[in-house]
Amino acid sequence: MTTTYSPHTAVIGGGICGLATAHRLARDGVRVTLLEASEQLGGLGTFFTYGDQAVERFYHCVMPTDDDLLALLDDVGLGDAVHWRKTTMGMIVGSRRHRFNSPLDLMRFTPLRVHERVRFGAVSLLLRHLGAGRDLDMLRTEDWLRRLYGSHIWEEFFAPMFGSKFGPSFGDVPALYLWQRLGRERNVATRGYPEGGYKAIIDALRVAIEDAGATIRTSSPVHRLHSTAEGCSLTLADGTVLEVDDVVSTVPLPQLRRLADADLAQCLPASDLRYQGVVTGVYFLRRRLSGHYWTPILRSGTEFDGVVEMSSLTGTEVHGGAHLVYVMRYTDRSSRLYRDEPDRIATRWTVQLRELFPELRAEDIESVRVFKAPFVEPVYPLGYLSARPPVAVPGTRLLLATTAHVYPDVTSWNSSVKLANHVADGLLGELSRRRAGEPVP
Ligand SMILES: Cc1cc2nc3c(=O)[nH]c(=O)nc-3n(C[C@H](O)[C@H](O)[C@H](O)COP(=O)(O)OP(=O)(O)OC[C@H]3O[C@@H](n4cnc5c(N)ncnc54)[C@H](O)[C@@H]3O)c2cc1C
Numbered sequence: 001m002t003t004t005y006s007p008h009t010a011v012i013g014g015g016i017c018g019l020a021t022a023h024r025l026a027r028d029g030v031r032v033t034l035l036e037a038s039e040q041l042g043g044l045g046t047f048f049t050y051g052d053q054a055v056e057r058f059y060h061c062v063m064p065t066d067d068d069l070l071a072l073l074d075d076v077g078l079g080d081a082v083h084w085r086k087t088t089m090g091m092i093v094g095s096r097r098h099r100f101n102s103p104l105d106l107m108r109f110t111p112l113r114v115h116e117r118v119r120f121g122a123v124s125l126l127l128r129h130l131g132a133g134r135d136l137d138m139l140r141t142e143d144w145l146r147r148l149y150g151s152h153i154w155e156e157f158f159a160p161m162f163g164s165k166f167g168p169s170f171g172d173v174p175a176l177y178l179w180q181r182l183g184r185e186r187n188v189a190t191r192g193y194p195e196g197g198y199k200a201i202i203d204a205l206r207v208a209i210e211d212a213g214a215t216i217r218t219s220s221p222v223h224r225l226h227s228t229a230e231g232c233s234l235t236l237a238d239g240t241v242l243e244v245d246d247v248v249s250t251v252p253l254p255q256l257r258r259l260a261d262a263d264l265a266q267c268l269p270a271s272d273l274r275y276q277g278v279v280t281g282v283y284f285l286r287r288r289l290s291g292h293y294w295t296p297i298l299r300s301g302t303e304f305d306g307v308v309e310m311s312s313l314t315g316t317e318v319h320g321g322a323h324l325v326y327v328m329r330y331t332d333r334s335s336r337l338y339r340d341e342p343d344r345i346a347t348r349w350t351v352q353l354r355e356l357f358p359e360l361r362a363e364d365i366e367s368v369r370v371f372k373a374p375f376v377e378p379v380y381p382l383g384y385l386s387a388r389p390p391v392a393v394p395g396t397r398l399l400l401a402t403t404a405h406v407y408p409d410v411t412s413w414n415s416s417v418k419l420a421n422h423v424a425d426g427l428l429g430e431l432s433r434r435r436a437g438e439p440v441p
Contacts (some may be wrong), residue, residue, distance in 0.1 A: 015043020020420035141180030142171030
């Protein structure tokens with residue numbers, strides 16, 4: 001009698017990385033169960049309802065260079081669903097608003113001295129070229145940018161920008177991060193947004209995954225994970241135990257550490273990677289704010305340090321005529337701001353937003369909501385390319401596909417899809433070796 005080898009893989013986490021992994025594996029005939037803790041799929045791309053519209057809790061857009069994501073959208077029938085638009089950027093320094101798009105804008109950018117504006121423009125044009133072929137993973141961003149731009153530009157401009165993303169150790173982040181980011185955003189003016197929002201992508205992936213025969217279980221947090229070289233077992237919060245051959249975990253490493261049983265914990269990478277969380281205020285306004293998609297805010301005394309005017313990309317029709325604006329602050333999950341009550345944050349941030357934009361009257365604000373996420377941006381240390389934890393956890397059948405693994409790519413839906421493809425390819429290769437009875441490396 002011949003038995004068919006029919007391995008079962010569990011994917012933990014229903015954010016884009018888990019969805020893309022499950023989609024790829026199920027499409028290639030693997031039996032898959034995806035387990036998502038919350039009642040919604042989508043992870044950081046999840047939404048809330050406002051009237052009858054689904055609105056992302058955290059601003060998201062697609063870049064023209066997002067090839068892996070765009071290929072996935074094609075696969076699930078959303079190839080033509082992304083609407084592209086030219087967007088602009090502003091910059092607020094102190095209480096002054098600046099445009100920040102063209103050489104002329106730069107020449108008028110008074111926070112820098114005239115010769116610094118010229119230097120800023122010239123170095124920025126050459127930056128990708130200046131970094132090519134260098135070991136930027138071992139070079140501190142601060143050292144690189146101070147040398148190229150000079151100390152005053154670093155302190156006035158880059159230090160607050162990096163500080164707002166990465167927190168106190170921003171200068172130590174490898175220069176490779178910035179170099180990669182410039183690559184992703186080289187066509188910075190053009191951005192895309194999917195018709196029906198990110199919910200449309202999540203819904204299409206769900207349908208494609210289930211059509212391929214996989215099981216998706218939402219409201220199913222994994223409580224305990226055990227994995228050896230023979231297989232894995234997952235205990236769900238309701239006590240159900242699921243025995244599977246392999247597990248792909250997409251949850252951030254600190255959260256995974258809490259799920260791992262004592263044996264597995266010893267096999268997990270000893271990483272003390274720090275993560276920045278985020279707090280966002282989501283405003284529905286009755287008027288346009290600046291018209292710029294992105295406006296960093298430097299030294300203005302606000303708790304938030306950036307504004308994303310989503311409607312400049314999506315138009316207002318998708319949000320029932322309202323102008324959708326996000327304000328944000330990246331911060332550690334233990335910070336006072338992060339632990340503060342959403343209502344209190346909303347009250348303070350509304351006062352600060354109106355100070356920054358005095359033309360915004362109280363009656364122009366239709367509604368405000370505050371959302372938080374604890375693990376958003378890994379703060380990569382110098383030399384992270386070689387310190388990055390491996391995808392396959394030795395001595396187990398656990399594979400890791402987390403935002404800590406996308407480096408040197410920037411954290412984005414595109415990077416998560418690229419990683420999901422890589423991890424799924426590796427697993428598919430291993431499954432076919434097992435099927436053929438070959439030794440697994
Ligand atoms: C403010 C903000 C703006 C952003 N802007 C953009 C943008 O413009 N463009 C872009 O491409 N990207 C953007 N990103 C980044 C992007 O959202 C992330 O890189 C991406 O969503 C990461 O996906 P993921 O699947 O790896 O992780 P996540 O989305 O975090 O998914 C992990 C999932 O695991 C689940 N989970 C956790 N624990 C368990 C458990 N025990 N059991 C089961 N499930 C569990 C969680 O509920 C979650 O759904 C932005 C992010 C933020 C916060």
